Amino acid sequence: MSDDTSATDAAQSEEEGAPSGHDDNAGAGIRFGAIVEESLGDTVLHASVEQYLHTATAAHADGFALLVDLTAVDFLTYAGTRTLPDAVSAERFEVVTSLFNPQRRERIRIRVQVSAADAAVASMFDLWPGSELLEREVYDLFGIEFTDHPDMCRVLMPDDWVGHPLRKDYAVSSIPVQFKAASNIR
Amino acid sequence: MSTVEHDTADADAAEMATGHSVSRVHRRGDDSAVLRMSEAEAAQIGNDPSTYDDDERVLLNMGPSHPSTHGVLRLMLEMEGETVRRSKPVVGYLHTGMEKQAEQLTYLQGCTNVTRMDYASPLFTELAFSLATEKLLGIEVPERATWIRMLMCELNRMASHLLFMATNGMDLGAVGMMIYGWREREEVLRFLEKVTGLRMNHNYIRPGGVAADMHDGWEADIERLLELIPPRLEEYDILMTGQPIWRERLQGVGALNADEALALSATGPILRSTGFAWDLRRDDPYLAYPEVDFDVIVGSYGDCYDRYAIRLNEIRESMWIVEQILDNMPSGDYRVQDKKVTPPPRVRIDQSMEALIHHFKIFTEGYKVPEGETYAAVESPRGELGVYMVSDGTSKPYRMHVRGPSFINVQTMPHLMQNGLIADGVAIISSIDPIMGEVDR
Numbered sequence: 001m002s003d004d005t006s007a008t009d010a011a012q013s014e015e016e017g018a019p020s021g022h023d024d025n026a027g028a029g030i031r032f033g034a035i036v037e038e039s040l041g042d043t044v045l046h047a048s049v050e051q052y053l054h055t056a057t058a059a060h061a062d063g064f065a066l067l068v069d070l071t072a073v074d075f076l077t078y079a080g081t082r083t084l085p086d087a088v089s090a091e092r093f094e095v096v097t098s099l100f101n102p103q104r105r106e107r108i109r110i111r112v113q114v115s116a117a118d119a120a121v122a123s124m125f126d127l128w129p130g131s132e133l134l135e136r137e138v139y140d141l142f143g144i145e146f147t148d149h150p151d152m153c154r155v156l157m158p159d160d161w162v163g164h165p166l167r168k169d170y171a172v173s174s175i176p177v178q179f180k181a182a183s184n185i186r
Numbered sequence: 187m188s189t190v191e192h193d194t195a196d197a198d199a200a201e202m203a204t205g206h207s208v209s210r211v212h213r214r215g216d217d218s219a220v221l222r223m224s225e226a227e228a229a230q231i232g233n234d235p236s237t238y239d240d241d242e243r244v245l246l247n248m249g250p251s252h253p254s255t256h257g258v259l260r261l262m263l264e265m266e267g268e269t270v271r272r273s274k275p276v277v278g279y280l281h282t283g284m285e286k287q288a289e290q291l292t293y294l295q296g297c298t299n300v301t302r303m304d305y306a307s308p309l310f311t312e313l314a315f316s317l318a319t320e321k322l323l324g325i326e327v328p329e330r331a332t333w334i335r336m337l338m339c340e341l342n343r344m345a346s347h348l349l350f351m352a353t354n355g356m357d358l359g360a361v362g363m364m365i366y367g368w369r370e371r372e373e374v375l376r377f378l379e380k381v382t383g384l385r386m387n388h389n390y391i392r393p394g395g396v397a398a399d400m401h402d403g404w405e406a407d408i409e410r411l412l413e414l415i416p417p418r419l420e421e422y423d424i425l426m427t428g429q430p431i432w433r434e435r436l437q438g439v440g441a442l443n444a445d446e447a448l449a450l451s452a453t454g455p456i457l458r459s460t461g462f463a464w465d466l467r468r469d470d471p472y473l474a475y476p477e478v479d480f481d482v483i484v485g486s487y488g489d490c491y492d493r494y495a496i497r498l499n500e501i502r503e504s505m506w507i508v509e510q511i512l513d514n515m516p517s518g519d520y521r522v523q524d525k526k527v528t529p530p531p532r533v534r535i536d537q538s539m540e541a542l543i544h545h546f547k548i549f550t551e552g553y554k555v556p557e558g559e560t561y562a563a564v565e566s567p568r569g570e571l572g573v574y575m576v577s578d579g580t581s582k583p584y585r586m587h588v589r590g591p592s593f594i595n596v597q598t599m600p601h602l603m604q605n606g607l608i609a610d611g612v613a614i615i616s617s618i619d620p621i622m623g624e625v626d627r
Contacts, residue, residue, distance in 0.1 A: 039558065039559055039560065040321055040322070040324075040558055040559075040560045041321075042560065065448045065449075066448050066451060066453075067451050068451065068563070068572065068589065069561070069572055069574060069587070071574055071587040071589075073559075073576050073584070073585045074585075078578045078584060079578040079579060079580055079584075080557040080577075080578040080579040081557075083557075096559075098561055098572070098574070098589075102448070102462075102464060102469070105469055105470060107470070107561075109561065125212075125214075126212065128449060128451060129211045129212050129449050130449060130450040130451025130452070130594060130597065131451070132220075132597060133593065133594060133597045134451075134594070137593075141285075150214040150218075150220075150222055151220070151222040153224055154278075155277060155278060156277065156278040156281040156626060156627075157278060157281065158278070159224060159225055159226055165283055165286055166285060166286055170286075172286060172287075172290055
């Protein structure tokens with residue numbers, strides 16, 4: 001299959017939001033329905049919030065059996081100029097998912113732009129249950145919701161904590177230690 | 187035990203064929219090993235047990251202050267008699283916002299922060315942080331610095347695994363082992379102290395190289411260590427490995443297969459214990475690991491005994507690597523001579539005003555790192571330790587995320603403990619070897 005056809009296929013599936021399944025066009029700019037970019041030697045896939053689950057599903061089917069890492073970045077006070085592919089519009093949050101393919105020993109990273117107004121993306125739980133704690137951590141520290149997550153609650157901060165500490169508008173300051181429901185503990 | 191080749195093709199095919207409805211780690215509902223209950227709910231049931239709608243089962247709280255939870259891990263256990271049905275690890279008791287803190291510190295100060303995460307193997311977090319920073323800066327460290335890093339990390343791996351030997355022994359009632367493990371670890375830490383000035387939290391590996399060159403006569407110190415440790419490991423074999431009680435206590439306890447471990451993102455000895463030979467030193471090489479010879483130790487049953495045996499043998503492998511480094515240590519500089527990141531030598535400060543200003547600037551403002559984002563990973567004693575770093579072109583990381591293997595490995599706990607006895611739970615927590623400083627960050 002020529003690069004042209006596979007790119008067209010991928011572009012179509014991008015429109016339909018279906019997984020492309022093509023994995024042999026790594027250099028072609030589109031992979032798993034997402035835009036491919038190089039970042040200091042790493043392969044980065046830019047997927048939209050809608051595409052994210054399909055891209056991940058295609059990557060999973062392609063042998064990316066290990067979800068290495070899942071985190072987020074808040075670009076609210078970013079001092080530099082954000083360089084993203086033309087088709088990707090910058091949003092406040094970015095969810096970054098690192099995957100590994102043990103057979104090909106290949107690493108990819110999926111970056112998803114998430115708007116502050118609707119801070120929610122699909123959970124990766126059904127593909128990689130190992131994402132459970134990582135997604136809870138992102139929810140806890142950034143306030144990004146993961147839809148269809150089995151247990152969407154805080155993990156590091158106390159349950160009744162107000163605010164999401166790793167957001168850039170959350171000030172660094174010292175806060176008196178709050179003990180979790182101290183009076184209720186038997 | 188030695189290296190065996192795993193068959194990922196089969197495993198993947200099986201996974202794709204079966205989808206995600208069969209595997210126990212994918213379960214969401216009440217049949218899952220994970221007790222997905224909020225702490226508030228658990229506290230409510232604690233206050234009034236009659237509100238719990240299951241007659242057979244009882245909720246039990248374990249930790250956060252429990253001698254076998256390695257610090258401040260709390261477990262909510264759903265018990266049926268002595269058997270654990272479901273459980274949920276509750277973490278966050280040591281959370282001090284170190285990732286937020288990292289955004290306030292320059293790249294030079296960053297190492298002092300990250301070294302406090304995994305306090306049993308601090309050099310690995312420093313290394314991952316430095317590798318990520320160097321990747322953004324686009325600098326190559328001198329060969330000697332690379333080999334010194336490798337030497338120190340392998341010694342640190344030994345220290346960390348020796349600590350595991352001590353705590354694993356203690357958790358299972360081999361109290362003597364506790365003292366022996368600490369004793370050997372202390373020997374290794376003594377060397378680390380001689381080089382870095384500190385027993386723990388070294389702040390030794392820094393972007394651009396290491397903080398100081400090896401001291402005179404370090405070779406003799408290493409040779410002494412290499413002579414001292416092996417007979418002690420033989421003693422561990424007598425005390426534990428071949429012991430019927432030890433085997434009885436660990437074999438078949440907390441078993442996991444390779445697919446489940448991969449699905450749960452478990453790495454390090456937990457993944458290797460399932461027979462999946464996966465070690466970043468070999469599979470995604472960094473530093474000069476391709477130039478040294480070592481085996482990736484794997485188990486076959488994925489149980490607590492395999493995880494113990496893997497760590498014991500990894501100490502031997504690390505010693506073998508250290509021996510090779512001793513023979514091949516290149517000469518040269520221990521840090522990069524790049525004016526941007528390296529402060530001028532002390533003598534220059536007395537002679538030159540510019541050198542003084544340069545020195546002052548590096549330590550007050552720090553150096554600016556070009557814009558970009560990157561991920562660097564190393565094989566820590568607990569698994570893949572990665573640093574995801576975003577720079578906005580200033581002298582402080584815009585975002586620094588640490589992929590802590592302890593944090594992610596904690597989620598294998600409910601699956602390992604399901605349908606086992608609560609007494610085995612202690613063996614399982616111990617065999618996962620979580621460092622709570624890294625779990626909570």
